[in-house]
Amino acid sequence: MWNLAEGLAERRAAGLERRVRALQPVDGVRVHDGRRELLQFCSNDYMGLAADQRLRAAFVDEAMCSGVGSGASHFVTGHRPVHEALASRLAAWLQRDQVLLFSSGYLANLGIVDALVGRRDQVYQDRLNHASLLDGARLSGARLKRYAHGDMEQLERSLSRDVEGRRLIVSDGVFSMDGDIAPLSELASLAARYGAAMLVDDAHGLGVLGETGGGSLQQAGLDQDRVPLLVGTLGKAAGTFGAFVAGPAVWVEHLRQQARTQIYTTAPPAALAAATLVAIDILTEETWRRHQLQALIARFQAGAAQLGLRLLPSPTPIQPVLVGDAGTALEASEALDRRGIMVSAIRPPTVPAGSARLRVTFSALHKEADVDRLLEAMADIPVLRSAESA
Numbered sequence: 411m412w413n414l415a416e417g418l419a420e421r422r423a424a425g426l427e428r429r430v431r432a433l434q435p436v437d438g439v440r441v442h443d444g445r446r447e448l449l450q451f452c453s454n455d456y457m458g459l460a461a462d463q464r465l466r467a468a469f470v471d472e473a474m475c476s477g478v479g480s481g482a483s484h485f486v487t488g489h490r491p492v493h494e495a496l497a498s499r500l501a502a503w504l505q506r507d508q509v510l511l512f513s514s515g516y517l518a519n520l521g522i523v524d525a526l527v528g529r530r531d532q533v534y535q536d537r538l539n540h541a542s543l544l545d546g547a548r549l550s551g552a553r554l555k556r557y558a559h560g561d562m563e564q565l566e567r568s569l570s571r572d573v574e575g576r577r578l579i580v581s582d583g584v585f586s587m588d589g590d591i592a593p594l595s596e597l598a599s600l601a602a603r604y605g606a607a608m609l610v611d612d613a614h615g616l617g618v619l620g621e622t623g624g625g626s627l628q629q630a631g632l633d634q635d636r637v638p639l640l641v642g643t644l645g646k647a648a649g650t651f652g653a654f655v656a657g658p659a660v661w662v663e664h665l666r667q668q669a670r671t672q673i674y675t676t677a678p679p680a681a682l683a684a685a686t687l688v689a690i691d692i693l694t695e696e697t698w699r700r701h702q703l704q705a706l707i708a709r710f711q712a713g714a715a716q717l718g719l720r721l722l723p724s725p726t727p728i729q730p731v732l733v734g735d736a737g738t739a740l741e742a743s744e745a746l747d748r749r750g751i752m753v754s755a756i757r758p759p760t761v762p763a764g765s766a767r768l769r770v771t772f773s774a775l776h777k778e779a780d781v782d783r784l785l786e787a788m789a790d791i792p793v794l795r796s797a798e799s800a
């Protein structure tokens with residue numbers, strides 16, 4: 411029997427039902443839900459580029475020049491000169507030999523992990539890695555060894571046991587629901603010591619961290635000799651859409667030949683690549699955006715400490731406020747919504763049971779006054795302030 415309705419009702423009763431809302435952007439940080447305007451703190455558009463006029467112009471120009479759809483996969487007729495230009499620009503920015511473009515980060519991670527390891531191999535992953543990395547390991551059939559979040563001792567114990575096959579250590583650079591940065595230097599040292607390759611998915615670090623926005627690996631000073639595989643997504647700080655892997659020529663060429671999620675899918679529109687090229691110029695040159703984010707984060711952390719909010723320790727624009735219970739997190743999110751502020755409640759299975767939270771994110775386009783409005787609204791919601799709320 412297909413008791414789908416029963417399953418849906420159970421999810422709803424447990425406060426785990428997800429709902430989608432149609433939201434029209436008003437500006438970089440405000441949306442309209444059809445009835446009223448909301449100030450949002452839940453986008454991944456950290457640098458405020460998704461609605462930038464220069465990106466729009468580049469997108470439209472390229473669409474007028476070469477059309478909307480690419481018509482086929484990269485290997486057939488979908489690969490454009492602007493895709494070449496984007497791959498070269500990304501490689502130069504991140505100081506990697508080569509770059510291979512993917513249609514999305516989810517597809518990139520599935521295809522890359524699957525192309526690198528198989529049944530006799532081992533993949534080591536942080537428990538809080540993004541779903542696409544875990545799914546990639548499952549697809550590959552490799553043995554998946556998950557270690558507790560950031561637990562390098564557990565990882566080392568695991569590495570010191572196994573001997574056969576290839577070994578791949580996989581980690582988010584910045585953890586998407588917690589905002590903290592992986593212990594990248596320790597991971598790279600363990601990888602070197604135990605002959606493992608390493609992949610870092612820097613979806614939330616790219617553009618945000620590092621001197622020229624090169625991400626968590628740039629900030630940690632880890633080059634492609636120490637970390638061969640750097641995955642970046644373009645739908646977050648770059649404000650567009652798509653993803654890529656960057657690394658040494660032979661690694662990227664292997665993936666070009668083997669990554670099924672790149673080979674058997676339509677190439678992304680050329681217009682997206684044109685807009686992304688402009689985004690990279692802005693990410694490298696407009697350093698005020700990274701400075702503004704740091705100022706907003708500091709202001710929020712100081713205000714949250716005064717209110718007694720339970721923040722997770724995070725140096726990035728992802729600033730989670732721990733609530734505990736899924737239903738309570740949802741109620742807090744709804745209470746903020748009634749005050750004209752949008753913050754998403756993140757519940758299991760996205761995060762471990764008992765660690766439901768409000769995931770606050772900042773954009774370089776938020777103003778100090780926006781942070782103050784958020785804090786004032788949170789001050790009005792008792793469950794966020796009481797230490798016993800979990």
Ligand SMILES: *Cc1c(COP(=O)(O)O)cnc(C)c1O
Binds near residue numbers: 586
């Ligand atoms: C968002 C995200 C992805 C998926 O990227 P898309 O381009 O949105 O498919 C992959 N990894 C991490 C860590 C992410 O946060």
